[in-house]
Amino acid sequence: MERDTDIELRLLIEAIYLKYSYDFRDYSGASIKRRVHHALSQFECKTISALQERVLHDPGMFMQLLQLLTIPVSEMFRDPSHFLAIREEVVPLLKTYPSIKIWIAGCSTGEEVYSMAILLREEGLLDRTLIYATDINPRSLEKAKQGIFSLENVRAYTQNYQCAGGRRSFADYYTAAYDYAMFDKTLRENVTFADHSLATDSVFSETQLISCRNVLIYFNKKLQDRAFGLFHESLCHRGFLVLGSKETLDFSAYGQQFEALVKQERIYRKL
Amino acid sequence: MNHMTRSRIEAIVVGASAGGVEALLKVFGQLRKGFGVPILVVLHLPDERHSQLAHVFGYRLAVPVEEAQDKQDVVPGTLYVATPGYHLSVEADRSLSLSLEEPVHHSRPSIDVLFESAADVYGANLLAIVLTGANSDGAKGLARVRELGGITVVQDPDEAQVSTMPEAALALHEPDHILTLQGIGQLLAGLE
Numbered sequence: 001m002e003r004d005t006d007i008e009l010r011l012l013i014e015a016i017y018l019k020y021s022y023d024f025r026d027y028s029g030a031s032i033k034r035r036v037h038h039a040l041s042q043f044e045c046k047t048i049s050a051l052q053e054r055v056l057h058d059p060g061m062f063m064q065l066l067q068l069l070t071i072p073v074s075e076m077f078r079d080p081s082h083f084l085a086i087r088e089e090v091v092p093l094l095k096t097y098p099s100i101k102i103w104i105a106g107c108s109t110g111e112e113v114y115s116m117a118i119l120l121r122e123e124g125l126l127d128r129t130l131i132y133a134t135d136i137n138p139r140s141l142e143k144a145k146q147g148i149f150s151l152e153n154v155r156a157y158t159q160n161y162q163c164a165g166g167r168r169s170f171a172d173y174y175t176a177a178y179d180y181a182m183f184d185k186t187l188r189e190n191v192t193f194a195d196h197s198l199a200t201d202s203v204f205s206e207t208q209l210i211s212c213r214n215v216l217i218y219f220n221k222k223l224q225d226r227a228f229g230l231f232h233e234s235l236c237h238r239g240f241l242v243l244g245s246k247e248t249l250d251f252s253a254y255g256q257q258f259e260a261l262v263k264q265e266r267i268y269r270k271l
Numbered sequence: 272m273n274h275m276t277r278s279r280i281e282a283i284v285v286g287a288s289a290g291g292v293e294a295l296l297k298v299f300g301q302l303r304k305g306f307g308v309p310i311l312v313v314l315h316l317p318d319e320r321h322s323q324l325a326h327v328f329g330y331r332l333a334v335p336v337e338e339a340q341d342k343q344d345v346v347p348g349t350l351y352v353a354t355p356g357y358h359l360s361v362e363a364d365r366s367l368s369l370s371l372e373e374p375v376h377h378s379r380p381s382i383d384v385l386f387e388s389a390a391d392v393y394g395a396n397l398l399a400i401v402l403t404g405a406n407s408d409g410a411k412g413l414a415r416v417r418e419l420g421g422i423t424v425v426q427d428p429d430e431a432q433v434s435t436m437p438e439a440a441l442a443l444h445e446p447d448h449i450l451t452l453q454g455i456g457q458l459l460a461g462l463e
Contacts, residue, residue, distance in 0.1 A: 033391070071370075071372060
């Protein structure tokens with residue numbers, strides 16, 4: 001028999017889908033449950049049903065809840081060895097394309113986007129690359145577009161950048177003002193930020209490389225397979241798929257349709 | 272052990288912090304090959320990507336040991352060690368999931384997160400153990416396991432290398448058992 005709170009959780013997720021078309025139905029259950037319970041205390045709701053009542057009738061309330069349901073944990077050059085492997089193993093192959101399209105799926109507040117753009121600029125590829133940076137959270141996308149990050153965090157990113165094989169001084173890429181670092185806006189000249197859901201939307205372009213890091217851990221196997229399906233469809237022949245350091249194709253039906261280029265760093269190629 | 276029967280326990284969850292490696296080896300070193308219950312372990316460690324823990328345990332224990340992977344099915348008899356830097360949860364379909372949600376008690380992985388998610392899935396068929404450690408992670412999770420009918424065990428604080436964590440657990444709820452490491456090992460061996 002289902003517990004009352006499990007029934008309420010399902011009803012909330014269903015209400016969000018019906019009203020706002022955001023589909024959390026196939027997200028990992030344990031995580032979504034924790035976040036909804038966290039929201040209950042934030043919004044001082046006694047029950048999930050009470051939260052649902054407010055969310056259903058108040059779009060502003062839903063937008064606030066969305067900030068808690070999505071997890072904007074990101075950093076620049078997160079897992080430096082991953083970026084080093086992209087630089088050493090993937091870039092030489094990308095250089096063979098006259099023009100390059102890259103999709104950063106679930107870009108959150110943009111840290112992965114700026115990391116990739118910096119790497120491509122240093123490798124002489126940014127000018128002939130188009131980057132699609134997508135996310136379901138409009139507030140995260142807005143922040144990503146601005147490219148302003150806290151200076152305190154940027155100091156930590158500097159070390160990541162150096163370990164990732166960075167060729168310059170990281171400070172060359174931003175202007176510090178008060179407690180913030182504004183990143184060079186030419187880094188995003190070829191970036192298109194767009195609203196896109198891996199749960200409900202379809203493929204929009206052919207790409208040579210897709211980076212989707214620390215997004216798939218929040219999906220169940222079914223939704224994860226949907227995302228892999230989109231990536232497979234979008235990637236050109238022998239295109240690259242790069243994942244978060246603890247994400248894998250091993251448990252997916254699509255595992256057979258990719259090969260590992262650098263397994264340790266979760267860099268795959270479409271077969 | 273009055274209300275614990277052979278078939279009842281479907282999973283074991285364990286949390287430890289400071290002094291945890293030795294404690295875990297002492298408890299699980301008593302298990303024989305072929306032990307039939309899955310074991311999920313959260314041990315607080317410095318946030319390093321390539322933990323050697325699974326390797327060390329695999330070498331020293333008779334049961335198979337793996338570092339927990341996202342979307343992996345929980346296999347009976349295997350001991351899974353949580354990945355440093357990620358929360359570990361059990362899903363309703365009895366697979367594992369990782370998450371980068373904010374740390375709990377400054378810890379990621381958090382013992383509370385593992386215990387609460389496992390309690391949801393296994394209910395009364397869960398056995399949860401809090402061992403030595405220097406913070407209060409695990410106390411809330413242990414209380415939740417009990418609330419949903421599971422069996423709770425706390426290492427005797429007098430024996431624990433660092434007693435903060437067992438004491439925090441005892442302050443929040445009265446467990447089914449307070450045992451030494453050897454006693455916990457015997458309890459587990461008795462599940463077979």
